[in-house]
Amino acid sequence: MFIVLHGEDDFSSREYLAKLLHDPRFVNNVERFDGPGGSLEAIRQACETFPFLSEGRLVVVDGLPKPKRESATKAAPADAASGTKSKRGAKKPSAAAQAKEFAGALAELGAHLPTITTLVIIVAEDLPKVHPLLEVAGAEVRLFAPPTGAALERWISGRAKVEQASITPEAVRLLASLANGQPRLLANEIAKLATYVDRGGTIDAAVVELLVPDSREARVFDLTDALARGERGPALRLLHELLGDGQQPLMILAMIARQVRVLAQVKDLAARGARPPEIASKVGMAPFLVEKTLNQARHFTLPQIEAAQRACLDVDAALKRSRMAPDMALDLLLTEFGHATTVT
Structure with missing residues (x-):
């Protein structure tokens, strides 16, 4: 299975990833790679390695290389005009070209995964609509956008339930106005408030004003x-x-x-x-x-x-x-x- 998790709501995407990391299907068969510094060959080998005493194998690539703006002064004008190659006979690809090649290689790998392997790519930003990773047939693509408006208020209410507390509508609106849709900050505050009111307690506006500076x-x-x-x-x-x-x-x-x-x-x-x-x-x-x-x-x-x-x-x-x-x-x-x- 090939899964792409992307979007600015990095908190929610990593919560989703955490569930996969604790999935019993992948016990002792998880490998994680830093995308910007990862080796494609190492990622490929991890995907093709047979799982040990487990149903499947989970491979996670965290982030993608970002194209760097290259200064025009880096290229020698004479070489550019003449098309002269480097001493080794080949021009070094640009950072943008390398990033594109890396994403394309991951997409190709995701399209031909062994059935026992789940490959997850997690990116803390919105990928453009036209992107190799989003075009892989059969891929599970999840976009995590920071909740706003009514969706944010529902998220806050749901988070309070996760922390085994109830919350009043006024407290929900007050919290929503404070964090401006930042789930990570809100989750921390809700956990603190739930601890204060004890399990099964109610978080109201007075408690929010008391504990949230x-x-x-x-x-x-x-x-x-x-x-x-x-x-x-x-x-x-x-x-x-x-x-x-x-x-x-x-x-x-x-x-x-x-x-x-x-x-x-x-x-x-x-x-x-x-x-x-x-x-x-x-x-x-x-x-x-x-x-x-x-x-x-x-x-x-x-x-x-x-x-x-x-x-x-x-x-x-x-x-x-x-x-x-x-x-x-x-x-x-x-x-x-x-x-x-x-x-x-």
């Missing part, structure tokens, strides 16, 4: 996002929801200040030409949060963000010196913050 940060993000759109009413409503939930004013201020600081960093790095992956690495944020913050930062100029940072410092001093009631101080901060936002 990003739940509070997500609401503060929504608050600053409302300010960026000039919607002071919704921002103030979110503020008072946080206060009503028992959040300490200084804690709320700290989260607002942190979000303003992140806005400043992301805005500055983007202005310097940094791409989202680089920004994520330098700021220490998840890539999907960088995209959200970039969208938010477009509504502010750097001077406006710097003014908001100073306002946060002023409110911090006022709260610590008890010069103003906490809710009034935060109300004034958001009011001034909102007035300072204009679309650039």
Whole structure:
């Protein structure tokens, strides 16, 4: 059998692979290869080796070689013009050609496997529709795309059942808004929440907000996002929801200040030409949060963000010196913050 597992949901594809690795049909007859550095001949020999004391043999190839962009300066212009070959009489194939040849050889191998062998290719990205591995007759091809919308909410509910817990619809929606469809992150959080409520317990929104740090940060993000759109009413409503939930004013201020600081960093790095992956690495944020913050930062100029940072410092001093009631101080901060936002 020839199986191709591909797609950006690497967590789910590896869970599927784990089931195969623990299949009793392949006990003591599993071989794994690193695709980018694997030897085709070694993979072929593994596929053709008869299983020992087992029904079948499982061979896993993890990843594929990626074509590298080759600089035009690597090729000598004179040789290119004259068609001169290397000293050994043959030109070395390009990285792209080698990657294509590797995939084609795996496809050929998959098309003629011994009946006792299962060959699995796992790739943590979507393969193009026209790809040798997807064209093998009789292949089992599974695309693992990160769930979104209603599918994501069903996935969260199902994952809670796996962890032997139930979960309320409100908690499901809150978790879905936090992880942006990242199954690996969600699975870790759900396992933690299920442990907290014990087997058979119920995960509700209060438990999520208590144990998942990003739940509070997500609401503060929504608050600053409302300010960026000039919607002071919704921002103030979110503020008072946080206060009503028992959040300490200084804690709320700290989260607002942190979000303003992140806005400043992301805005500055983007202005310097940094791409989202680089920004994520330098700021220490998840890539999907960088995209959200970039969208938010477009509504502010750097001077406006710097003014908001100073306002946060002023409110911090006022709260610590008890010069103003906490809710009034935060109300004034958001009011001034909102007035300072204009679309650039």
